[in-house]
Amino acid sequence: MIDGVIFDKDGTLFDFRASWGAWAADLLDLLARESGMDARVLGAAIGFDPVARRFAPDSVVIAGTSGEISAALAALVPGADARDLEDRMNRMAEGAPMLPAVDLPAVLGGLRGRGLKIGLATNDVEVTAHAHLAAHGVTDLFDYVAGYDSGHGPKPGPGMCAAFARQLGLDPARVVMVGDSRHDLEAGRAAGMRTVAVLTGIAGAEELAPHADAVLPDIGHLGGWIDALAG
Template sequence: MTRRDIGAILFDKDGTLFDFGATWNVWAANLLTRLSQGDAARAQALGDLIGFDLAARRFSPDSFVIAGTPDDLVDVLSPEFPDLTRKDLITLINDEAVSAPMAEAVPLAPLLDHFLAEGIVLGVATNDAERPALAHLDEAGVRGRFAFVAGSDSGFGAKPTPGQLLAFCDAIGIMPDRVVMVGDSTHDLVAGRAAGMWTVAVLTGMADTATLAPLADVVLPDIGHLPGWLGLA
């Protein structure tokens, strides 16, 4: 099986289709401000819990939030808010995520259209929840290009387990060894390897080449370099 035989590409969303810092640093600052009801000291204390520096408005590279799910975030935050249920916190987190400003890693529509013109099926597998994921793809005007979109709450599990990835293969009828998993975190790449897919790492998230390279068939600056790697440029 060679790269020429690839029939589908499954993208992570945050840090892959969209630049991580430009989107999620804003989301985190807004979420912490909302949760703390404007109390700056409280907001920074909550930021410390999740690996976010509110003053600098950036995540620590080792923050669990970067590759985690909304449920992971609730696990950490819920002890701080005993008056809120898990459902309340999930709803609040997802509401803020839906309104997060999305910065495309590269112009998405022409790139995705290029793949589609070559007969490649496209999908998204994200550890974000499904509702904000669909909203973000709608905002970018590209949702219709994807044959499959799964979030961490879509019923297939979350990365680094391969459930979302195998569900994509089932949905489109293509074997995993003809699919590329593209992502910016080790969670994406571990899931891709577990599913039996090709794995491509991009550097538009928080992880560096040294972290990603051992799990990737190739490390690219961004998804705009995929056509060249696939021989479609």
């Protein structure tokens, strides 16, 4: 029934709040010191409260690209260049400590043991995605890695998902896209794939369920769901 799985990264492989809260707070603190602006005002532009370290459900950080995040911030900072800010953000992101949502080597290894091809489609940049996978020793478990800058477009467009199936010779109907946001699920469905939502991001089950074939607590439950399909 399933020959391949393509994952989102942030909020899916890695717990979103724990991983990106510190990065966002550090970024806003840096920009506030440089510009003299209030970090809370800057945070409002990207849907993040730097005091509570809480993301709004519609925060651009959750499903947007780094270019969209930098554009939102640069619009507030006098003289800021969005492209330069994006480059700085991405350098900070490469070293940001990511907290895995599950035991990634065990879970991904279990999926590989089932003979599945594994891919990654993130609205982050590709170099940062590779850095985060390498930091947790799971790069070799992926057959395909794409960021929004890899030439296939960002999610919710289907480009990254469609390229995964095309490059690995998979029938999209036998691939599942796994993510924590509507952007992920809409991208998978637009590519003709099954979709599974996980709750390790910001969105709740009630928001994700209408767009998913299943809603799971985390990707550790994915293998059992796939086995149930086959059985």
